[in-house]
Amino acid sequence: MASKELTYQDVAEHNTKKDLYVVIHDKVYDVSKFVDEHPGGEEVLLDVAGQDATEAFEDVGHSDEARETLEQLLIGNLKRNPGDPKPKAPIPGAVAPPANTSNATGLGIGLYAIVLLGGLAAFGAYQYLQQQQAVQSA
Numbered sequence: 308m309a310s311k312e313l314t315y316q317d318v319a320e321h322n323t324k325k326d327l328y329v330v331i332h333d334k335v336y337d338v339s340k341f342v343d344e345h346p347g348g349e350e351v352l353l354d355v356a357g358q359d360a361t362e363a364f365e366d367v368g369h370s371d372e373a374r375e376t377l378e379q380l381l382i383g384n385l386k387r388n389p390g391d392p393k394p395k396a397p398i399p400g401a402v403a404p405p406a407n408t409s410n411a412t413g414l415g416i417g418l419y420a421i422v423l424l425g426g427l428a429a430f431g432a433y434q435y436l437q438q439q440q441a442v443q444s445a
């Protein structure tokens with residue numbers, strides 16, 4: 308059943324409310340019958356119709372129950388072709404602001420660590436030289 312292979316192109320053709328495929332973690336789901344039942348509303352599903360919905364799905368933090376529902380809608384695997392949109396690849400300028408902020412924070416901490424380590428190394432070298440001088444002049 309779920310062994311069907313679909314390309315991104317195939318999925319993109321199913322982008323209407325009555326015929327709605329989405330890709331989540333490289334698997335293809337037919338959510339046509341679920342649109343009306345979705346507790347998060349039909350709008351969000353229509354937004355990602357025929358596209359990769361991995362990020363949208365994960366951002367919400369769906370429950371295990373939601374994931375089970377998803378399993379029932381599975382129709383196949385995505386066959387990725389070169390040039391297809393990548394789900395998680397950060398697109399410059401198209402990253403959501405919260406993601407940006409956390410990235411910047413991560414970099415900030417990394418820079419801090421580098422500066423701190425550099426300082427420690429310099430201090431260590433200074434101490435060592437002082438010691439050497441003390442030994443020589445003794």
Ligand code: HEM
Pocket residue numbers: 329336338341345346347348351352355360363364367368369370371372373374376377
């Ligand atoms: C395509 C497969 C999807 C399935 C099977 C699914 C299923 C569910 C289920 C069962 C819930 C109830 C809460 C829970 O159990 O986590 C839920 C809530 C929700 N879903 Fe989805 N969902 C899907 C896709 C999406 C997508 C692509 C979005 C895009 C943003 C989305 C947004 C939401 C939101 C915002 C809620 C919270 C609604 C609320 O608490 O008022 N869902 N979904």
